[in-house]
Amino acid sequence: MTPARGDHAARRAEVSAAVWRVLTERGFAGLTLRAVAGELGATTGLLTHYFPSKRALLRYALDLLDEAHAARPRPHTEAAGPGAEGLAALRAALLDILALTPESAAGGRIWVSSWDAALADPELAADHAARYRRARTRMAGFAAAAQDRGELRTDRTPEDLAGAAQSFVLGLVVQALFAPEEFPPDRQRQLLDGFLADLTATS
Amino acid sequence: MTPARGDHAARRAEVSAAVWRVLTERGFAGLTLRAVAGELGATTGLLTHYFPSKRALLRYALDLLDEAHAARPRPHTEAAGPGAEGLAALRAALLDILALTPESAAGGRIWVSSWDAALADPELAADHAARYRRARTRMAGFAAAAQDRGELRTDRTPEDLAGAAQSFVLGLVVQALFAPEEFPPDRQRQLLDGFLADLTATS
Incomplete structure (x- = not known):
């Protein structure tokens, strides 16, 4: 993942896509910062910028699920x-x-x-x-x-x-x-x- | 947890009780070697003797659940x-x-x-x-x-x-x-x- 300053929305979409791929492949049980970082080719350190805690990642994933559900x-x-x-x-x-x-x-x-x-x-x-x-x-x-x-x-x-x-x-x-x-x-x-x-x- | 050589069954019962406490308090999402070790007052290193992998721990927990279910x-x-x-x-x-x-x-x-x-x-x-x-x-x-x-x-x-x-x-x-x-x-x-x-x- 190449950091693209100023392109916050695009970065966010990349992160969302990575979280979603982890969810579909491993479920919530497999949803970790490390797994998402792996999908992004990023470091876990970079990800803590988006998700300061496991809970923040979980909540984000549940929101994504809600959006996907509404749009299904x-x-x-x-x-x-x-x-x-x-x-x-x-x-x-x-x-x-x-x-x-x-x-x-x-x-x-x-x-x-x-x-x-x-x-x-x-x-x-x-x-x-x-x-x-x-x-x-x-x-x-x-x-x-x-x-x-x-x-x-x-x-x-x-x-x-x-x-x-x-x-x-x-x-x-x-x-x-x-x-x-x-x-x-x-x-x-x-x-x-x-x-x-x-x-x-x-x- | 004091290692009690020769008392394999008692140790196993202690481990089972610790796994069960983690399950009831945190669910499968919270079931980690570290959490079980914490309940036992043991090191994660010691626990890998019982559970060489996360999967082994999961399977053990599912078996415990099955036993508890049968005896409920x-x-x-x-x-x-x-x-x-x-x-x-x-x-x-x-x-x-x-x-x-x-x-x-x-x-x-x-x-x-x-x-x-x-x-x-x-x-x-x-x-x-x-x-x-x-x-x-x-x-x-x-x-x-x-x-x-x-x-x-x-x-x-x-x-x-x-x-x-x-x-x-x-x-x-x-x-x-x-x-x-x-x-x-x-x-x-x-x-x-x-x-x-x-x-x-x-x-």
């Missing part, structure tokens, strides 16, 4: 279209979390990997909790609309439906990461559709 | 009684996984923490996958019995019911660890019972 492809949400509401929108959001493609599996792998690091630090854990809360709030909105449309059962609150759905897909991603041959994309889809069918309004 | 209290399974079968046995097994007490939350925390470490190493990941497969097989047995007794719907295979149930509780534990105030024990129980009610045979 959401093929099911896109396929459902901008006008999707209710159950269709909920199902698309849940499908976009599952490990259905190599890319989404890699993304899920990094999220699962981040839990240990986040749980070890109260502030980072609070950040992560807020991220999941936002996701549940969004899903609860879809669930409430689905209830209004008569698509989902009304004997549960939208919040309970969202909490249950988020639990289901997070756990399914964990299972699929450990046993991809037992949980291929088709089976993940089928299990999710079974789960949603059970929440369907039966009148 | 299972209050719901015990309350259900040795003759419990079918849905009652399945429900008890699932309740015993949830983070319903400080002890079970601490246990869940260590499992979640182990996923990153295990996923980073193909052999350790295969070991973990085998553990979850055994758990699913056991639950599939309960589910099959529940189907025979007319307690669970028969339009899914016992394996699918078990895979769905395991996904649900693993994800719920993750949510409860990050947001214990939103997922107190009563709500975890209620969400699980809602999930199981949806799988109930409706004839």
